[in-house]
Amino acid sequence: MKNVKKKIKKLERKICYHLYLYHTLNKPKISDLEFDFLIEKLDILKKKIGIKKKFSYLNKIGSSLSKKLKTVKHLTNMLSLESINSIEKLEYFIKKIITFSKKNNLKKPEFCCELKFDGVALSLIYKHGKLIGASTRGNGIIGENVIHNVYVIKSIPKKLVGNNIPKLLEIRGEVIIHKDDFIRLNQSFRNKKGDFFSNSRNLAAGSLRQLDPIITKKRNLSFYCHSIGFYTPFLKFPNSHFNFLKLLDSWGLPVYSLRQLCFNVKEIVSFYKEVKKKRSSLKFEIDGIVIKTNSIDMQNKLGFSSKFPKWSIAYKFPSKKKITSILNINFNVSRTGLIIPVAKLKPVFIDGVEIKKVSLYNQKNMEKFGFCIGDLVTICRSGDVIPKIVDINVENRKKNNLKPIKFPIYCPSCNSKIKNKFGDNFLRCFSGFECVSQRERMLIHFFSKDALYIRGLGKNIIRKLVDKDIIFSPIDVFNLKIRDLVNLNRIGDVSIKKLLYEISVSKETTLSRFLYAFGIKDIGKTVSVNLSSHYKNIENLMNSKFEDLLLVKKIGKKVASNFLSFINKEENRKIIYSLIKIFKFKNN
Structure with missing residues (x-):
């Protein structure tokens, strides 16, 4: 039981991390299918020990909000969609809707099937038919105000046309970028900065959140709407989502034409296969289809979970x-x-x-x-x-009689023997600062913003100092002289003096930041704070025992072993004791 709870907590942290990468940084590291697998794995573990309560992170929608943009509250919460990737899960979803309709004496359900755009969610507000607001999904309740950028997206009408337009209308849709524009812009970025976006969704998200609308205009974004969030009463209220889309189209809003009204699983699968065939010929990226209960009355009765509408689902394409x-x-x-x-x-x-x-x-x-x-x-x-x-x-x-490549016995960087002390599937070099490859990365982490940050000591300077064999451990940074820096490319006299000054005034820090800087396996920011709060000073920490470490919050046998393995290594102790002679510690 205790072991399963640990796995659940670890999985929760992993899922939160990937949510942050996807929604806030627009830099996902895993696919949607892999993310869905993590959610399924969590559900299985919860059921195993009888946990029914939903974890709080699953109630969070979208991303953290940018501090650079003003925020705006959505008229109705902007939810995301639950995803499926198999016919079995589709059949289960349809069966639930049919069962619900029978229990509530409703008409046999119909399903409106549309494209699932691989873009960025956007909410538009029209008052008396005039565009007055636009915001990103944000955290689902509050979004970022991007009206300044939306005004330069050509496909978004500034004024609606036609009849029966509500006094206040909230439109939901997706901002996308066409494939040709994505390739053109990526090539431009590569030529100028040597960098590029990994996919069109990330580029669309970054373009929509620009501070300068001139930049957004150059990105040539497009928009397609797919639903209504809020409205004042219609004179003629349509009870069909399919007809809703027709109505939006008649007002001048862009609605993509490829959609179909389906009546059973067979027809939905047929539409799915048809769209899958057409996918490569489309001008923009899609990653599946969206299936919605067509009846608006039934949608209202089915309602919502904390994160998803119960009447709609996304059926994703395979990789x-x-x-x-x-x-x-x-x-x-x-x-x-x-x-x-x-x-x-x-x-x-x-x-x-x-x-x-x-x-x-x-x-x-x-x-x-x-x-x-x-x-x-x-x-x-x-x-x-x-x-x-x-x-x-x-x-x-x-x-061709190809022979498998064998995993090395010795570290390709420092030639020390590779070992596995942690009982997992990974082999490691335990040379630390003595290994050149680790040294560079460890020093970059050591002087990062959450650790012992020194203004002006960036990645490039650290790499140059390591390459020229000027620094071998953190203590060498504090012993740098002008002669060590003058031969580094693109560092002038003024920058050298500033850097040496910043080094001289950087010798005050907290115990937790000092500890975190070493990048010890499983010793992150939270554990570093817990250790420093428990032991109070570096001397107590350096003399800690296994049994005492287990009393510290969030430290188990594995973390305690990793910590002791690091601080008991002679080379690491030398570095730590050299540093504490010049450092002054303040409260966390």
């Missing part, structure tokens, strides 16, 4: 795939010493995004699939995010 070959396999060393195998690929494009490499995860995964240089592999970008290998051409492997 997109391309075949390419493995040119080489490299073994990268992470900040924590993790050895990560990465396959270099013959470049292949999926929806305008060039795929050059893919992670092979760990030793167990490599041994399971026996990856070889020269392998023909099928690459998938699930949800247009992180690429992964989903299939290997075994016949090609046999035909």
Whole structure:
């Protein structure tokens, strides 16, 4: 029971992290299907120990709000959609609607099927037919005011036309960017900054949230509406969502024409397959279809859960795939010493995004699939995010007599023996600052904003100092002299003096930030605060015992072992004691 609860908490944190990446940063690291799998896994664990209460993060919709934009409250909450990816789940959804209609003596349900745009949710407010407001989904209750950017989106009418327009009307839809524009803009970004957006949704989101509408205008965004959030009473109230869309179209609002009224699962699946075939020929990205109960009365009776409407669901398409070959396999060393195998690929494009490499995860995964240089592999970008290998051409492997690449025994960076002290599937180099690959990443983390931040000491300067063998551990940063910095490219005399000054005044910090800076496995910001609050000072912390550590909040046997393993290593103790001689600690 206790072990399952730990797994639930860990899974909760993971899901919250991916929600933040997706909605707030517009930089998802996993696909929608993988996210849905995490939710399913959580549900299974909860049922296992009889937890029925919904976790609070599942009640959160959308993202954190940008501090740069003003906020506005939605007239009605802006919910997201529950996603499915199989016919079985579709049948279950339809069956629930039919059962509900029978119990409530309602007409046999009809279903309006539409495209699921891979874009950014937008709410528009019209008063007396005139556009007066526009906001992002935000957290579902409050969104970011983006009216300044919406005014420059050509497909959004500034004034509605026709009859029977409500005095106050809230329209919901998606902002998208066409495939051609996405490729053009990405190429432009690559030429100017060497950077690019991973998918069209991220680019649309970033463009909609710009402070300067001139930039937004250049991005050539488009908009399609799919529903009404709030309205004052109509003179002629349609009781059909399908007819609602026709009405929106008659007012001059952009509604995409590819939609269908369906009466059973067979017809819905037929529409799904039809759209899937047309997907590649569309000018914009979609990732599935949306199925809505057509009757407005039935929608109102079915209502909503805390996050989703009960009368609508998104039926997602499977991942997109391309075949390419493995040119080489490299073994990268992470900040924590993790050895990560990465396959270099013959470049292949999926929806305008060039795929050059893919992670092979760990030793167990490599041994399971026996990856070889020269392998023909099928690459998938699930949800247009992180690429992964989903299939290997075994016949090609046999035909060309390809041999599997073995996982290294020694660290490719410092040549020390690779070990596994944590009982997981990952092998690590435990050399720490002695390993060049770890050293660079550890120092970048050490002087990051949540740790021992020094203004002016950025990633590029740290990399140059490591490359030139000027710094080997954090203490070397505090011993830097002018002569150490003058030979670094693009750092002038004024910048050098400023940096040395910032280093000299940076020697006051909290114990928790000091501890977090070392990047010890499983010792994040929260655990660092708990440790510093419990032990009060660095001397007590350095002399901590296993049994005492278990008394600290959020510390179990594994975390305690990791912490002791780090602080009892002679090299780490030397660095810590050298630093505390020059540091002054203040309260957390």
